[in-house]
Amino acid sequence: MDFNYNQxxxxxxxxxxxxxxxxxxxxxxxxxxxxxxxxxxxxxxMGGFLKKNETLDVAANRVLSNLTGLNDVYMEQLYGFSKxxxxxxxxxxxxxxxxxxxxxxxxxKLLDEHSAQWFSxxxxxxxIFDHSEMLSKALERLRRRTSTNPVGFxxxxxxxxMRQLQKLYEVILGEELDKRNFQKKIKQMNVLVKLxxxxxxxxxxxxxxxxxxxxRYEEKVSDGFTFKM
Amino acid sequence: MDFNYNQxxxxxxxxxxxxxxxxxxxxxxxxxxxxxxxxxxxxxxMGGFLKKNETLDVAANRVLSNLTGLNDVYMEQLYGFSKxxxxxxxxxxxxxxxxxxxxxxxxxKLLDEHSAQWFSxxxxxxxIFDHSEMLSKALERLRRRTSTNPVGFxxxxxxxxMRQLQKLYEVILGEELDKRNFQKKIKQMNVLVKLxxxxxxxxxxxxxxxxxxxxRYEEKVSDGFTFKM
DNA sequence: CCAAAAGTGTTCACAATACACCCATGC
DNA sequence: GCATGGGTGTATTGTGAACACTTTTGG
Numbered sequence: 001m002d003f004n005y006n007q008x009x010x011x012x013x014x015x016x017x018x019x020x021x022x023x024x025x026x027x028x029x030x031x032x033x034x035x036x037x038x039x040x041x042x043x044x045x046m047g048g049f050l051k052k053n054e055t056l057d058v059a060a061n062r063v064l065s066n067l068t069g070l071n072d073v074y075m076e077q078l079y080g081f082s083k084x085x086x087x088x089x090x091x092x093x094x095x096x097x098x099x100x101x102x103x104x105x106x107x108x109k110l111l112d113e114h115s116a117q118w119f120s121x122x123x124x125x126x127x128i129f130d131h132s133e134m135l136s137k138a139l140e141r142l143r144r145r146t147s148t149n150p151v152g153f154x155x156x157x158x159x160x161x162m163r164q165l166q167k168l169y170e171v172i173l174g175e176e177l178d179k180r181n182f183q184k185k186i187k188q189m190n191v192l193v194k195l196x197x198x199x200x201x202x203x204x205x206x207x208x209x210x211x212x213x214x215x216r217y218e219e220k221v222s223d224g225f226t227f228k229m
Numbered sequence: 230m231d232f233n234y235n236q237x238x239x240x241x242x243x244x245x246x247x248x249x250x251x252x253x254x255x256x257x258x259x260x261x262x263x264x265x266x267x268x269x270x271x272x273x274x275m276g277g278f279l280k281k282n283e284t285l286d287v288a289a290n291r292v293l294s295n296l297t298g299l300n301d302v303y304m305e306q307l308y309g310f311s312k313x314x315x316x317x318x319x320x321x322x323x324x325x326x327x328x329x330x331x332x333x334x335x336x337x338k339l340l341d342e343h344s345a346q347w348f349s350x351x352x353x354x355x356x357i358f359d360h361s362e363m364l365s366k367a368l369e370r371l372r373r374r375t376s377t378n379p380v381g382f383x384x385x386x387x388x389x390x391m392r393q394l395q396k397l398y399e400v401i402l403g404e405e406l407d408k409r410n411f412q413k414k415i416k417q418m419n420v421l422v423k424l425x426x427x428x429x430x431x432x433x434x435x436x437x438x439x440x441x442x443x444x445r446y447e448e449k450v451s452d453g454f455t456f457k458m
Numbered sequence: 459c460c461a462a463a464a465g466t467g468t469t470c471a472c473a474a475t476a477c478a479c480c481c482a483t484g485c
Numbered sequence: 486g487c488a489t490g491g492g493t494g495t496a497t498t499g500t501g502a503a504c505a506c507t508t509t510t511g512g
Contacts, residue, residue: 003265005319008278010239013311013322036232049237052320056311080309080324082242082285090234091281093242093322095309163491180493181475188473203490204483228474392464409466410502432463434509457501465508474499481492 012087014094015060016047016131018078018138019068021103022155024164026120027171028103029135031127032067033115038088039128045135046114047094060097067114069107074154075099079137086130094130098138100154121171146172148226150189153212161199161207162186169229189227191217241316243323244289245276245360247307247367248297250332251384253393255349256400257332258364260356261296262344267317268357274364275343276323289326296343298336303383304328308366315359323359327367329383350400375401377455379418382441390428390436391415398458406458418456420446 019030034044048063050056056077065071078096086092103118111117119125124135145151152168166182186192191213198206248259263273277292279285285306294300307325315321332347340346348354353364374380381397395411415421420442427435 005241008241009281011242011279011281012234012237013240013242050240050311050322052238052240053313054311055313056309056322077309080285080306082279082283082324084282084284093279093285093324095311095322161491178476179491180477183493185474200483204485205481205489205491206483207491390464407503408464409504412466414501432509433511434462434464436464459512461510461512463509466506468504470501470503472499472501474497476497477495479493481490483487483489483491485486485488 009091012090012092013050013056014047014087014092015050015056015063016045016094016096016134017060017064017067017075018045018096018098018135019064020098020100020121020138020142020155021106021118022152022168022171023103023118024167026122027168028118029121029124030067030106030111030116030118031125033117034128035114042128043125044128045096045131046116056095056097060095060099064097064099067110067116068101068105069110070101070105073099073101076141078134078141081130081134083130094134096134096138098142100142100151102155102157104157142172143174147229149221150186150191150217150227153214153217156212159195159197159199159209159211161202161209163202163207165210173229185227185229189220191220238320241319241321242279242285243276243316243321244279244285244292245274245323245325245363246289246293246296246304247274247325247327247364248293249327249329249350249367249371249384250335250347251381251397251400252332252347253396255351256397257347258350258353259296259335259340259345259347260354262346263357264343271357272354273357274325274360275345285324285326289324289328293326293328296339296345297330297334298339299330299334302328302330305370307363307370310359310363312359323363325363325367327371329371329380331384331386333386371401372403376458378450379415379420379446379456382443382446385441388424388426388428388438388440390431390438392431392436394439402458414456414458418449420449 021028031043032046034040034042046063046067050059060075064073075097078098081094155168156164162183166177170177193211193213195209197209199209200206250257260272261275263269263271275292275296279288289304293302304326307327310323384397391412395406399406422440422442424438426438428438429435
C-alpha cells in the first residue's frame with residue numbers, strides 16, 4: 001500500500017500580525033481597514049498569505065514590513081488558528097505572530113495606504129474572523145513573557161526614562177507598580193545603562209535617560225536567565 | 230483593484246505529534262517507522278495531514294488516537310514548522326502538537342501495526358525531516374510548563390506514589406530534587422488526595438498511593454493559579 | 459536483626475512587599 | 486517660594502534551599 005500525497009487536501013496558509021506599540025500612555029494595537037471582500041471595510045489585523053518559497057517567519061516579516069516599513073522587529077510566532085469556516089471564502093489556516101514595535105518608528109505613508117490606525121488596547125473595535133481571539137492570545141502571551149523576560153525595550157525609543165519603562169510594564173501587566181521596587185528589580189537585571197542626559201519634557205527637575213544594553217541582555221538570556229516582575 | 234483568493238499558493242498542512250510517556254524510570258517518546266517514501270523505514274513522529282473539515286486540534290487527536298487508541302488525552306499545540314523543503318515531495322506546513330500519556334494505557338496492537346516503539350528521551354534515534362527540532366521544542370515547553378503548572382498527572386497511572394511523581398519531575402526537569410521540599414510544594418498545591426492504600430511493590434514498608442483531584446485543580450487553574458517548582 | 463525505602467521539620471538566606479520623605483527646577 | 490515629578494532606603498514577611506534521622510517490615 002503506497003501513500004499518495006496528491007490525495008490530501010490542500011489549504012491556504014495565512015499569517016496575521018498582532019502589532020503592539022506603546023505611546024507613553026497606553027499599549028496600542030495597529031489595525032487595518034480590510035480592503036477586499038469578505039468583510040471589506042471592517043477592522044482587521046494585518047495579514048497575508050504564505051507564498052510557495054517563504055517560511056512562516058519570512059511571510060510574517062514581509063507582512064509587517066509592508067505595513068510599517070520596518071524590518072528587524074521583535075516578532076514571535078503565537079499560534080495556529082484553524083476553524084474550518086474561519087475564512088468563509090476558502091479553507092485557510094492562519095498562523096498568528098505578534099510584534100513589538102516602537103510606535104514612533106513606522107512609516108506614516110504606508111499606514112495611510114492601508115487605512116491603518118492605532119487603537120488603545122482597552123478600546124479595540126470588533127475584528128473580523130477570529131482576530132479577536134488572536135489578540136487575546138497575544139496579550140496573554142505578552143503578559144506572561146513580560147513577567148519572566150525583560151521585554152518592552154522593543155516598544156520604547158532608544159533612550160527612555162524609568163518612568164516610561166515602568167508605565168509600559170504597568171499597561172502590559174494591567175496593574176500599578178511601586179516606583180522603588182520597580183527600579184530595584186530593573187537595576188538587578190543589570191541590562192540598562194544610565195546616561196548622563198536628562199529628559200526635561202516631563203518635569204522641571206528632568207529625569208535621567210537610560211539605554212538598553214542589548215549585548216549584555218543576550219548574554220544573560222543565552223545563560224537561561226529569567227526574572228520575576 | 231480586487232483581491233482574488235485563487236491566485237494564492239496552497240500548501241499541504243500536516244500535524245505531527247510528540248507523544249511523551251513515563252515508565253517509572255525514564256521519560257519516553259513514541260516513534261513510528263515511517264511506512265512510505267520518502268524516508269521510508271526511518272524513525273519519525275506520528276503525523277498526518279489536515280483534512281478539509283477538521284481543525285488542527287481535531288487532526289492531532291485523530292492522529293494520536295490512530296496510533297494509541299486513546300482519546301481525551303492531554304495535548305497542546307506547540308509550533309508551526311514551515312521550512313520550504315522540510316518535506317521534499319510537496320510544500321507542507323506542519324503544526325506540531327505534544328501529548329502526555331500514561332504509557333500503560335495504549336493499545337499494543339496499534340503500536341505493532343505502525344511499527345511504533347518507545348524510546349528513552351536520552352536515547353532517541355535520528356528522526357526524519359525537522360522532527361528533531363520539533364522534539365527539542367516540545368521538551369523545552371514541557372520543562373517550562375512543568376515548572377509553572379502541575380503537570381505530569383497525565384503521565385502517571387491513576388494512583389501513584391510520591392516517589393513516582395517526584396521521579397517524573399526529576400526526569401522532566403533533568404535534575405534531582407529534595408524529597409522533603411518536593412513533598413512540601415506538592416502538598417501546598419493541594420490537588421492530591423492521599424489514599425488509605427499502599428503500594429507494596431517498591432519497599433517493605435510500602436508507600437501511600439495518591440490520586441490527582443482534577444476538579445480542584447481545574448478550579449485553581451481557572452483562578453490563574455501557577456506555582457514554582 | 460538488618461537492609462531498603464518511606465516519612466517527616468527546622469534553620470537560613472534571599473527576594474518580594476510595603477511604605478514616606480527630600481530634591482531639583484521652572485515658573 | 487512653591488508646585489511638580491524625580492529620586493532614594495529600610496523594615497517585615499514570605500518563599501526557596503539545605504539538610505539527617507526515625508520508621509516499617511519482609512526476609
